[in-house]
Structures are given as structure tokens and as C-alpha cells.
Amino acid sequence: MHSEFWHERWRSGRIGFHQSQVNPLLKHCWSELQADGAGRVLVPLCGKSIDMLWLREQGHEVTGVELNELACQAFWDEQEVPVTVQQTGDFSLREKDGLRLLCGDFFTLPAAEFKTINWVYDRAALVAFPEPMRKRYAQTLTEQLPAGVGMLLITLEFDDAEGPPFSVTEEEVQALYGDRFSIEKLTAQTGMGRSGRAEVESVYIMRDRR
Numbered sequence: 001m002h003s004e005f006w007h008e009r010w011r012s013g014r015i016g017f018h019q020s021q022v023n024p025l026l027k028h029c030w031s032e033l034q035a036d037g038a039g040r041v042l043v044p045l046c047g048k049s050i051d052m053l054w055l056r057e058q059g060h061e062v063t064g065v066e067l068n069e070l071a072c073q074a075f076w077d078e079q080e081v082p083v084t085v086q087q088t089g090d091f092s093l094r095e096k097d098g099l100r101l102l103c104g105d106f107f108t109l110p111a112a113e114f115k116t117i118n119w120v121y122d123r124a125a126l127v128a129f130p131e132p133m134r135k136r137y138a139q140t141l142t143e144q145l146p147a148g149v150g151m152l153l154i155t156l157e158f159d160d161a162e163g164p165p166f167s168v169t170e171e172e173v174q175a176l177y178g179d180r181f182s183i184e185k186l187t188a189q190t191g192m193g194r195s196g197r198a199e200v201e202s203v204y205i206m207r208d209r210r
Ligand SMILES: C[S@@+](CC[C@H](N)C(=O)[O-])C[C@H]1O[C@@H](n2cnc3c(N)ncnc32)[C@H](O)[C@@H]1O
Pocket: 006, 007, 017, 018, 019, 044, 045, 046, 047, 048, 049, 065, 066, 067, 068, 071, 104, 105, 106, 107, 123, 124, 125, 128, 164
């Protein structure tokens, strides 16, 4: 998936993935990580998700990483929070009160950004990538994240091969992350997706084996 694909989605407002409410599965399942409002949460491919606000409200520090500048600015504008934009390497940074939004390519995120992460929240990030990029994405996380990290991952499964989103099976989650994490599937809900197709939304809790 090329960057331009996503920039065009944001420019044209075709952001059906964005949710106006906090994701109910996040609210329901986050406590399973026993994160207790402590530590920093990485939200890869965060868009302008208000799930980051909910995580912040729990007490976590939050770092979101998003490719598109419109999305990063819209997040703060919609909260009516004025922020200044700083440049840090290849990324622009908008931050306020423990919530940092880094704008740039996740695959070029400096190693130092991963070192302070305790938790990862992945909703619509892994499934946003086609298969070869999913491998690269999961490899980046498993190689860069520090010991003891935990993750909440939400995936979708459906028959249609076209994406994004892309269908990700439990077997693939195991293949991508099983060497480093113990993986527990918490729920799997069958429902109608945005495009009217049947899909299964699954939540995984992943705990570092190290
Ligand atoms: C399907 S959306 C999900 C957004 C968010 N997680 C949510 O739940 O609303 C995927 C997002 O990832 C961003 N994105 C795609 N490739 C990226 C990359 N390489 N680095 C950072 N962000 C990326 C897109 O701009 C888009 O906003």
C-alpha cells in the first residue's frame, strides 16, 4: 500500500475506518493487559482516532504514529486543542499533556521511539497492510519493542481478498507474532462490515515471553 493511497483517502475524506465513538472492544478488553493506567502506549497508524484520548484518560502516556498531516492536525482541531508543530528528524510532532502525535512513515520511526513503549494498541493497523507489508510491520514491532511489552490487537476476517482492510486469520497472527508473544484470543464477533459483507472481528491479547 503506497503512501499516496492514504494521502488521497484523507484529502478526499474517504475515511470510513474512522470511528466517532471510542472503540467498544478497546474499552471492554484493555483491562486484560493489566496495564493499570501506567506506562506509554504506542498506537501505530493511528489516524485521528479518539481511542488515543480514551487511553490517555486511563492514565497512560500515548504516542500515535500517522502518515498524513491532515489527519494529525484534524485530531487536535477536533478536540479544539491548539498545538504547535515541531520537527523531529523526518517526523513532525504535535503534543499536549502526555499525548504525542508523530506524523511520518511508521517504517522509518527511530529505534529510540520504541524503547519507552510498554503497550501497543493496534486497531486497523495490521489489517491496513497487504500481506508482504504485514510481515514487515510485525517484524518491525517484534524487533524494536522492548522486553515486557504487551499488545491489544483487533483484526478482521472475511472472504473478500481486496483491501484495505485485509483479512487476517488467527494462523497468520500466530505466524507473525507467536515466536515472541503468547497470544490469547479474547473474543471473535461475527457481524456486518462497513461494506455490508459478513466479517469476524477478533481481539487478541499478546504478552511478551521475554
Ligand atoms: C485503516 S486506517 C486506521 C486508523 C486508526 N487506527 C483508526 O482506528 O481509525 C490506517 C491509517 O494508517 C495510516 N498509514 C498508512 N500507512 C502508514 C505508514 N506507513 N506509517 C504511518 N501511518 C500509515 C493511514 O494514513 C491511515 O490513517
